[in-house]
Amino acid sequence: MPWSNVTPVVPDLTFRPLSGPAELPLFQSLSYVLDHEVAEDLEAGRRSPSWLWVALDGDRVVARAGWWRGSGGAPGGVPALLDFFDVDDSLPAPERLRVGAALLEAATSAVVPAGTPRPEYERFVPPDWREDPAARAVVEARTGALETTGARLLVERLRLEWRAGTPVPEDGGRLRFRPVKDREDLVALMTPVMEGTLDAHGKQDLASGLSAREAAERHFDEELARYSTPRDWWRIGELPDGEPVGFVVPARNDYNPVIAYIGVLPGRRGQGYVDDLLAEGTRVLASQDGVERVRAATDLGNHPMAEAFRRLGYVNFERALNMVWDGAGPSAP
Template sequence: MILSSVSPSDVTIRPITGPDEVALFNRLPYTINHELTDDLAERRRRPEWMWIALHGDRLLARVAWWGRSDDSAPLLLDILDIDDDADDLTEVAQALYETAAKQVLPPGAVPPEYGRFVPADWRENPDTYRAVRSRMTVLEKTGASLTVERLRLEWRPEAGLPAPDQRLAFRPVRDHGELIALMTRALDGTLDAHSRADLAQMSAHEAAVKHYEQELATYSSPRQWWRIATLGERGEPVGFVVPARNAYHPVIAYLGIVPEARGHGYVHGLLAEGTRILAAEKVPRIRAATDLGNAPMASAFARADYVNFERAINMAW
């Protein structure tokens, strides 16, 4: 049923009361709805981080943040949905976000980045484009802007393993210091938008430490999976790959090549090795992501039979 225009004064804005209201929260469809119950149980979400806007008993909009289980404040805004069967709800959704943010986020803090998964062809489908843009417009009105669009990729066992690079030898990472040093070198000339944003505010070493501590160090999967590639058994490192398992999927978490080793196609061997390590665990899929503008990495994933099944939109304040 099409709902005529509704103003913020006509709606009830509140957080959900607990896991018993996940079904209400999930009345608006989204690709990660099935994860929310487990997220609440594992404290990656909290009821006070999940807010709704109701008109009577009809859910008009919702917003939610995500964090790690021991975080006191969320790390990511990853749900902002609007009832697309209603007339323009931009003002309602904006009021919902602003009301919730005042309660959820620490006073004076820069809001966490917004990330949304969208269909790979979202720009070509008029209805999907309209839906994505309506959500972006809500946040643009609060001061956010698009930072990057990313490809979400998936490898499945039926695709077969990518061919190894016989020029490369692989060994486990010795310790976090060795990996951070290589990450620091690999940041020189990076095409990754998030890394470039970090480099505008801090040194390459500081950016590498930040990435390691906020992401790589949080994975519970074995660090013995992490690999350094060398030319020959005793050669100097040319790059590294971090296969891991996050809270949801096996992933290629990070792959880097030192500047002096670029242009020789070593990326294919590194990706093949990371894929091989995870495939040996009999996983049903491997997920990965790269910026839309990172053509060399996107090409490497395509060559290794990783399929672009979705994209991700990221916005920041």
């Protein structure tokens, strides 16, 4: 039904979560690249119907928002990420902004406990989204609505993929690789890497007042420790005399094999060791049965890391926009 034939005022819309998995087709009246994952996520507990919200004009979905928490969930059942936010693109631009922002505020008040930091928003977009007028319009409609709620862009990231059949160099012997022994073994190396990081999330942690050690511990505990794949995949690269130069964390998340983290110690940067580390991590994953691809990501502005992935044959198949809110979420009504 054309928008001109319905009443474009927020009070006439219904904002509500799904009543259960059976309503998933309603949520998927709008589309996004992650739609195919939602049913399995619900079964696995990575999502909850109460975290999947729609704005309804009668029985027509004009906007939706959804949160995710990954395997194991977060303490207290708090979602970790807002990764669905869509508005019917047939609506006039002012209505897209107003309806999208109103839904998001209503849903956030119900989903995110009062006083809790609002989960970050992540949107996957085409790699050439700025050059494609249609893709750019979709992105700007979403980010514009989010900005009216106080969100700001934190970083744009390259999403990268190595595909089976792409050559991976044999170990040239420049470094000796050993498995990570334990949490302290890796955190001790993550700490100096964090001090000079080009990663926007790491910089945000440091700007919040965390020390480099505290930021490294937080990254380990909140992300790396969640991976259920063997920790003996994780590698530290050392010179022949035993001096460590960096590390790589190959793992598998809920969906794909990934290079979860890679770092070169500050005193050894610019000497090409990132290539050795990345190749080792990719070899570990590529040697597992049935691996068709390995995923990774790096900030758009982290040119040395992006170039390392390019040299090894990773392709930039997508980008991610990450937006954050400063402060806690809205209070529940």
